[in-house]
Amino acid sequence: MTAAIAIEGLEVVFDRFRALKGVNLEVREGESYGLVGESGSGKSTLLKAITGLAPVAAGTIAVNGRTLGKTRDKAFFRGVQMVFQDPYGSLHPRQTVDRLLQEPLAIHGIQDGEKRIERALDEVGLGKGFRFRYAHQLSGGQRQRVAIARALILEPSILLLDEPTSALDASVQAEVLNLLEEVRRRRKLTFLMVSHDLAIITHMCERLMVMQNGEAVETLTASQLIGHRVSEDYTRNLLRASEGFVRA
Amino acid sequence: MSGNSDKQTKGTLLEVDDLRVTFPTRTGIVQAVRGVSFSLGRERLGIVGESGSGKSQTGRAIMGLTPPQAEVSAKKLCFDGIDLLSVSSSRRRALRGNRIAMILQDPKYSLDPVMTIGRQIVETLRTHEKVGKAEARERALEMLRAVQIRDPARVFDLHPHEVSGGMGQRAMIAMMLIAGPELMIADEPTSALDVTVQLDVLNILDRLVAQRGMGLIFISHDLRLVSSFCDRVVVMYAGKVVEQLKASELREAKHPYTRGLLNCMPRIGFERHPLPVLERKPEWAA
Numbered sequence: 001m002t003a004a005i006a007i008e009g010l011e012v013v014f015d016r017f018r019a020l021k022g023v024n025l026e027v028r029e030g031e032s033y034g035l036v037g038e039s040g041s042g043k044s045t046l047l048k049a050i051t052g053l054a055p056v057a058a059g060t061i062a063v064n065g066r067t068l069g070k071t072r073d074k075a076f077f078r079g080v081q082m083v084f085q086d087p088y089g090s091l092h093p094r095q096t097v098d099r100l101l102q103e104p105l106a107i108h109g110i111q112d113g114e115k116r117i118e119r120a121l122d123e124v125g126l127g128k129g130f131r132f133r134y135a136h137q138l139s140g141g142q143r144q145r146v147a148i149a150r151a152l153i154l155e156p157s158i159l160l161l162d163e164p165t166s167a168l169d170a171s172v173q174a175e176v177l178n179l180l181e182e183v184r185r186r187r188k189l190t191f192l193m194v195s196h197d198l199a200i201i202t203h204m205c206e207r208l209m210v211m212q213n214g215e216a217v218e219t220l221t222a223s224q225l226i227g228h229r230v231s232e233d234y235t236r237n238l239l240r241a242s243e244g245f246v247r248a
Numbered sequence: 249m250s251g252n253s254d255k256q257t258k259g260t261l262l263e264v265d266d267l268r269v270t271f272p273t274r275t276g277i278v279q280a281v282r283g284v285s286f287s288l289g290r291e292r293l294g295i296v297g298e299s300g301s302g303k304s305q306t307g308r309a310i311m312g313l314t315p316p317q318a319e320v321s322a323k324k325l326c327f328d329g330i331d332l333l334s335v336s337s338s339r340r341r342a343l344r345g346n347r348i349a350m351i352l353q354d355p356k357y358s359l360d361p362v363m364t365i366g367r368q369i370v371e372t373l374r375t376h377e378k379v380g381k382a383e384a385r386e387r388a389l390e391m392l393r394a395v396q397i398r399d400p401a402r403v404f405d406l407h408p409h410e411v412s413g414g415m416g417q418r419a420m421i422a423m424m425l426i427a428g429p430e431l432m433i434a435d436e437p438t439s440a441l442d443v444t445v446q447l448d449v450l451n452i453l454d455r456l457v458a459q460r461g462m463g464l465i466f467i468s469h470d471l472r473l474v475s476s477f478c479d480r481v482v483v484m485y486a487g488k489v490v491e492q493l494k495a496s497e498l499r500e501a502k503h504p505y506t507r508g509l510l511n512c513m514p515r516i517g518f519e520r521h522p523l524p525v526l527e528r529k530p531e532w533a534a
Contacts, residue, residue: 022293024330038441038442038444038445039412039413063315075530099343107442139299140299163510169296169298169299169345170469170470170471170509170513171298171469171508171509171526172298173511173512173513174512174513174514174524174525175525177522177523178522178523178525180302181521181522182522196442197442197443198443198516199513199514199515199516200293200514202514202516203514203519203521203523204514218312225516226516226517233527237444238443239516241443241444241446241447243444243516244473244476245447245450245451245454245471245473245476246476
C-alpha cells in the first residue's frame with residue numbers, strides 16, 4: 001500500500017532561518033496523524049510545505065505515491081484540502097457562504113455545484129438557511145463549519161488541519177472535533193492534524209510526531225502517549241503541561 | 249506554597265449585587281450581563297462561561313472599561329467601601345491601574361507597539377506614585393525580575409514586537425503589579441499562549457497573588473484550568489450566574505451546564521467518541 005503522504009529529508013528555509021531541518025514523515029492511507037509542538041516548532045510550516053505555500057529547500061514530498069515538484073497542479077488540490085486555524089481570518093468577509101463554496105467548484109470546473117453545496121452544508125450541520133449569509137453573521141463554530149464544508153466540497157482524500165479548534169470555546173471545540181471525526185469516518189479521509197494540545201491529538205489521531213525547533217523529537221502511537229511510554233524529556237514536559245495547573 | 253494557608257478572607261474587597269450591562273443596538277437592547285451578584289475577599293475567584301456569556305463584560309464593568317454607549321447598573325458595586333457607580337471619573341481613574349488592575353488576553357494587542365516595555369511599566373508607576381526617574385527604572389527592573397525575566401535590563405529596552413508571547417504576557421503582569429493593586433482582574437491571561445508557557449505564567453501569577461495577598465478574578469472559558477487555579481468558581485450562562493461553587497467541590501457540580509463544560513474537553517487517557525456536547529436549554533437563560 002502506498003502512503004498517503006510520504007516526506008523525506010524536508011528542509012524549509014526562510015531567508016537564513018531553517019524552519020524545518022530534515023523532517024521525515026509517513027502518513028498511511030486512511031490514517032489520522034497528529035503533529036504536536038510549541039509555537040515555532042515548524043508544525044504549521046510542514047503543512048504549508050505540503051500545499052506549496054512554504055519555500056522547500058531540499059527533500060521530497062509524495063502524496064498518494066506521486067512525488068510533488070515545485071508547483072502543484074489542480075489534481076493535487078482536488079485531493080488535498082486544508083482547514084486553517086482562525087475562522088475569522090480564513091473566510092472572505094464580503095462573500096456569502098454560497099459564493100465561498102462556489103469558488104472551488106468554479107476553479108475546478110465542476111458541474112453539479114448545486115447538489116454539492118447542499119450536501120456539504122448538510123454534512124457540516126448547517127442547514128439551507130445559512131447558505132446566503134455572510135461570515136460576520138456567523139459564530140466562530142459556524143464559520144469553522146463553513147471552512148470545513150469548503151474543504152470537503154471538492155471531495156478530497158486528504159485533509160490538512162492546522163489547529164482547527166484553538167480559536168474556539170471549549171464547548172464549541174467538542175462539536176467541531178466530533179464533526180471532523182464523523183466526516184473522516186464517512187468519507188474515509190486521511191487527516192494530518194496540527195495542534196499544541198496533546199489531549200486533542202490523542203483524541204483524534206492514531207499516531208503522532210512531536211516536534212521542536214524544526215526537528216522531529218519522537219514519533220509515538222496515541223496509546224504509547226496515553227500510557228506515558230515516551231522516551232524524550234521534551235514530550236514528558238508537554239504531557240505534564242497538558243495535565244493543567246498544579247500548585248507547587 | 250503558603251497561598252492557601254495564610255489567605256485573609258476576613259474583609260470583603262469587592263461586592264457586586266445585581267450587576268447589569270446593556271448595549272443599545274440597531275435591533276434593540278442587548279443585555280450582556282443580567283443581574284450578576286458575588287462578593288470577593290482576598291482570594292482567587294474564577295468566572296467561567298462560553299463566548300457571549302457576559303464574563304468579560306462583568307470584568308470590564310468592575311474595572312470601569314465598559315464602552316460609553318453601554319449602560320451599567322447595579323444595586324451595589326462596591327470596592328473597599330467605594331461605590332464604583334457614583335464615584336467621579338477622576339477618582340475612578342486614580343483607582344484604575346493603582347488599586348484595581350487588569351491583565352488582558354493577548355500581549356500583542358494590549359501593549360503599546362511603539363513604546364519600549366520598560367517605558368510602559370515606568371509610565372504606570374509614575375502615573376500613580378511620585379517617584380524619580382532613576383527609582384522608577386530600578387523598580388521596573390525589579391518587577392521584571394519578579395516575573396522571572398532573566399535579563400531584565402535587556403527586556404526593559406525592547407519593544408513588544410521583539411519579545412515572544414510568553415515574555416510579553418510577563419511584561420504585562422509586571423506592569424499591572426508595579427503599583428501594588430489589591431484587586432487583579434485577569435481576562436483569559438493565558439489563552440493566547442502555548443501549553444508549556446501557560447503554566448509558567450500561571451505559576452508566576454499564583455506566586456505573586458499569594459505573596460501580596462491580592463484578590464484575583466480569573467476569567468476564562470476553560471473550566472478545568474480555572475478550577476485548578478482558583479478557590480471559588482462562578483459559572484455564567486447568557487449573562488447570568490447559573491452556579492457558584494468551591495473549586496474543590498467541582499465534581500459535585502449540580503447544574504447541567506457546569507457538568508457539560510467539565511465534560512466536553514478531550515482528556516488524555518479517557519477515550520470518548522464522540523465527545524459529549526453541551527446542551528443549551530432556554531430555561532437556563534430565563
